[in-house]
Amino acid sequence: xxxxxxxxxxxxxxxxxxxxxxxxxxNLTKPxxxxxxxxxxxxxxxxxxxxxxxxxGDFYIDPWQPVERAVITHAHADHARPGxxxxxxxxxxxxxxxxxxxxxxxxxxxxxxxxxxLHDVTLSLHPAGHLLGSAQVRVEHxxxxxxxxxxxxxxxxxxxxxxxxxxxxxxxTESTFGxxxxxxxxxxxxxxxxxxxxxxxxxxxxxxxxxxYALGKAQRLLAGIxxxxxxxxxxxxxxxFVQRYRDAGIDQPDVLYANxxxxxxxxxxxxxxxxxxxxxxxxxxxxxxxxxxxFASGWMTIRGARRxxxxxxxxxxxxxxDWPGLLAAIRAxxxxxxxxxxxxxxxxxxxxxxxxxxxxxxxxRFEGEPDAEIGDAGxxxxxxxxxxxxx
Amino acid sequence: MRxxxxxxxxxxxxxxxxxxxxxxxxxxxxxxxxxxxxxLYFLTGQRFKRVMSATLLRTxxxxxxxxxxxxxxxxxxxxGDVAETLALLLPEQGDGSDLPLHRIVEERIAPLRTLDxxxxxxxVTRTWAEMTTPQRFVWHKLITGSFRVGVGRTLVVRALAQVAGIxxxxxxxxxxxxxxxxxxxxxxxxxxxxxxxxxSQPYPFYLAYPLEGAVESxxxxxxxxxxxxxxxxxxxxxxxxxDVLVWTRGEDLVTxxxxxxxxxxxxxxxxxxxxxxLLVWQEGxxxxxxxxxxxxxxxxxxxxxxxxxxxxxxxxxLLEVAGADLRALPLAARRARLEQLAATLPADAxxxxxxxxxxxxxxxxxxxxxxxxxxxxxxxxxxxxxxxxGVGRVKGDWWKWKIDPFTVDAVMIYAQxxxxxxxxxxxxxxxxxxEGDELTPIAKAYSGLTDEEIxxxxxxxRGHTTxxxxxxxxxxxxxxxxxxxxxxxASSRHKSGIALRFPRMxxxxxxxxxxxxxxxxxxxxxxxxxxx
Ligand SMILES: [Zn+2]
Ligand SMILES: [Zn+2]
Numbered sequence: 001x002x003x004x005x006x007x008x009x010x011x012x013x014x015x016x017x018x019x020x021x022x023x024x025x026x027n028l029t030k031p032x033x034x035x036x037x038x039x040x041x042x043x044x045x046x047x048x049x050x051x052x053x054x055x056x057g058d059f060y061i062d063p064w065q066p067v068e069r070a071v072i073t074h075a076h077a078d079h080a081r082p083g084x085x086x087x088x089x090x091x092x093x094x095x096x097x098x099x100x101x102x103x104x105x106x107x108x109x110x111x112x113x114x115x116x117x118l119h120d121v122t123l124s125l126h127p128a129g130h131l132l133g134s135a136q137v138r139v140e141h142x143x144x145x146x147x148x149x150x151x152x153x154x155x156x157x158x159x160x161x162x163x164x165x166x167x168x169x170x171x172x173t174e175s176t177f178g179x180x181x182x183x184x185x186x187x188x189x190x191x192x193x194x195x196x197x198x199x200x201x202x203x204x205x206x207x208x209x210x211x212x213y214a215l216g217k218a219q220r221l222l223a224g225i226x227x228x229x230x231x232x233x234x235x236x237x238x239x240x241f242v243q244r245y246r247d248a249g250i251d252q253p254d255v256l257y258a259n260x261x262x263x264x265x266x267x268x269x270x271x272x273x274x275x276x277x278x279x280x281x282x283x284x285x286x287x288x289x290x291x292x293x294x295f296a297s298g299w300m301t302i303r304g305a306r307r308x309x310x311x312x313x314x315x316x317x318x319x320x321x322d323w324p325g326l327l328a329a330i331r332a333x334x335x336x337x338x339x340x341x342x343x344x345x346x347x348x349x350x351x352x353x354x355x356x357x358x359x360x361x362x363x364x365r366f367e368g369e370p371d372a373e374i375g376d377a378g379x380x381x382x383x384x385x386x387x388x389x390x391x
Numbered sequence: 392m393r394x395x396x397x398x399x400x401x402x403x404x405x406x407x408x409x410x411x412x413x414x415x416x417x418x419x420x421x422x423x424x425x426x427x428x429x430x431l432y433f434l435t436g437q438r439f440k441r442v443m444s445a446t447l448l449r450t451x452x453x454x455x456x457x458x459x460x461x462x463x464x465x466x467x468x469x470x471g472d473v474a475e476t477l478a479l480l481l482p483e484q485g486d487g488s489d490l491p492l493h494r495i496v497e498e499r500i501a502p503l504r505t506l507d508x509x510x511x512x513x514x515v516t517r518t519w520a521e522m523t524t525p526q527r528f529v530w531h532k533l534i535t536g537s538f539r540v541g542v543g544r545t546l547v548v549r550a551l552a553q554v555a556g557i558x559x560x561x562x563x564x565x566x567x568x569x570x571x572x573x574x575x576x577x578x579x580x581x582x583x584x585x586x587x588x589x590x591s592q593p594y595p596f597y598l599a600y601p602l603e604g605a606v607e608s609x610x611x612x613x614x615x616x617x618x619x620x621x622x623x624x625x626x627x628x629x630x631x632x633x634d635v636l637v638w639t640r641g642e643d644l645v646t647x648x649x650x651x652x653x654x655x656x657x658x659x660x661x662x663x664x665x666x667x668x669l670l671v672w673q674e675g676x677x678x679x680x681x682x683x684x685x686x687x688x689x690x691x692x693x694x695x696x697x698x699x700x701x702x703x704x705x706x707x708x709l710l711e712v713a714g715a716d717l718r719a720l721p722l723a724a725r726r727a728r729l730e731q732l733a734a735t736l737p738a739d740a741x742x743x744x745x746x747x748x749x750x751x752x753x754x755x756x757x758x759x760x761x762x763x764x765x766x767x768x769x770x771x772x773x774x775x776x777x778x779x780x781g782v783g784r785v786k787g788d789w790w791k792w793k794i795d796p797f798t799v800d801a802v803m804i805y806a807q808x809x810x811x812x813x814x815x816x817x818x819x820x821x822x823x824x825x826e827g828d829e830l831t832p833i834a835k836a837y838s839g840l841t842d843e844e845i846x847x848x849x850x851x852x853r854g855h856t857t858x859x860x861x862x863x864x865x866x867x868x869x870x871x872x873x874x875x876x877x878x879x880x881a882s883s884r885h886k887s888g889i890a891l892r893f894p895r896m897x898x899x900x901x902x903x904x905x906x907x908x909x910x911x912x913x914x915x916x917x918x919x920x921x922x923x
Contacts, residue, residue, distance in 0.1 A: 179462075179465060179466050180456065180458055180462060180466060180479075180480055181466045181469065181470060181479040183479075301479065302470050302471075302475070302815060303403065303472070303475060304470070304471055304472070304814045304815040304816075305815065307403075308815075308816070308842075310406055312404060312405055312406070313404060344465075344469070347462065347465045350461070351462060354459060
């Protein structure tokens, strides 16, 4: 269902568009000085030292510091930080969010599409297709509608609710893979490649170690691969989320905890799903005997990104929108004004402006410092962070 | 193109030597000889000079994909490899080209050389439409002259030897020789009959490892022959069946560039192979390497250059006499035969016998080594007298014991992307030293850091770019590195007036501020002291 769209009556022109070079210069001086986005001060949502803030409704979206009221798009570490007084997220998102916060944190849920009134602001959450319970946040105030996408993808994913386009006047989109080199193959092809790699490894007596972010990607992989090929082991960081997905009614194959005993018992045959950081731990990999290592991520599009990690295979599978996906999502909102955050923001903004949109960069504090183990934003080590950085 | 692309992908995807060899064996066993010949040509590092301008390709890709040109550049900036960027940007891939590799070369590469721009574009667009993304990538590499694959010649040799069922040493010898990428030559390379070796072929060069521990650890001094280590071009001079051939260690046939060696060949008996170093030699001493550099890669040598930069062979070893392979003999015996041969040569031949260092004890040898630079040498070669002439680099019998390099503390001022697996990282840096309040560039260096350090410097570069000049970024002058280098020469081509030889990063001096870096005056006085 598409949310209502009314043309904004009170459209405040932003400052004259900056040139790309000015944009680049801004992006090079980081971290962004808070409040540096002057022209957004009177906007419905504006950037503050704690993150994106809605003054009219008195809440933050994915704040990066503890605040009173936090609306969380999804439970990845670069969006969900502990310490706030109250959290709001979706009913399916809450169980995966809870382990990320302090014990006993107050989490309220709001079903997709349901409306919540805060002062004179109407807030609703809409599926983002990124992972279980991930949401876009729609904010309406006196007829003006803003949508904050959080992270999203358009491709169907059997482990989460499908992305829903929401009409709005201002759309704040992520742009993690905001370059035209990023175009995903159909996921069925990728899963077929993974299955084939697993079988070939078995034939060669090697364990298949597949690195993927512990929350979201790992569960999507588990649901997509062919469990008939052999035993599946998962790392301790992945295991609890598998259970929570199951609790939410998402199909997950039978998995074993990748402890020493199971590792020894299933050497040479098993598929092991683990976060990227596990491979760096001395001794962890050794318990699986001879192994082939692979990484499933949108970053694997680029050969250099795989080769630098010295892994054997890279599978291009992302929970973020690719370039055509980002543009399709932007178009579907009908928004005239686009805020761009995360990833290749400068490039995306320049492109959108050339195509006639009013676009600007919204800096994020987490650019360049996502949690290596569970951060979803992709870059799992310094060099990839650098390549995902706007410059 | 399918088989070759698959081979490329397999080689690219594994770091295991065994798997690389297995992939090569599978390929060479399956590919028709006409294709395998070209594959071998490319895998051994030979390539076409750029057939297509990468700039034109970028423009066409932008048009095909409906993207602004700047976005193609931004994409390249993220990927770091033109061939790969263009393959990723092109719209909808085709079903894949079934043309075999030799026909790709004949029909989709060679014609590009002579076609006009419109013709080139038509052929390129047609080829794009047929190919898958990985095929496009490999083809882009071939037509832009940038095809490289992470597989050493030894692995290719091993695989081919396995396919042919012959000794790898014989295969190494064959591959080193002159062959053309044709089906006939490829079949000849695989010929199981190993009797008739091509008379033009050099022997694989035997190489030395750098000495690690103390020199005393090599045992008694009298088991070793010690020679000066010269800074020239390692080469074999061959005289067989009346022909003279000069091969360098890079396995290039360079006979035409060295008329002096042809003259030397004329006075050598037939069936002889000499191993030595090409040096520019005047009045009993070598001239610096940059003088020799003027002689490289030239087919036509002017009379003036011949006079100003005359080349001799500083001869180390004798590998063949009267057509008989001497490599299995101990060094002492080969040296005796070499000395006998030297005695028969006329005094004005472009030939010198590598002098043997007489210093009787390791201590005296070490003391003498300190004087290497005065002789124009860069240290010693230590060779076990009992050693045979091996293949490649083998530890134990031959060591190079180089003098310590010079060092200078310099500030990083520019950065550029690396190549291959470092293509998306900033790994090539330019360094400056102080001249007044300005940093004058003195050297470029791209090796010597750990992967972790490279990552940190890369992040620094991205965060501290002050200006961009195409692929080069000017960075805030903040990081100080200790550069090591082997020599220093005056140079009119460099703004600093100085050229460093083999500069590399010895250490990242995190303990130093830019102000602590050296000055140009320091290097100038070093230059003076070196040139005496
Ligand atoms: Zn995320
Ligand atoms: Zn994110």
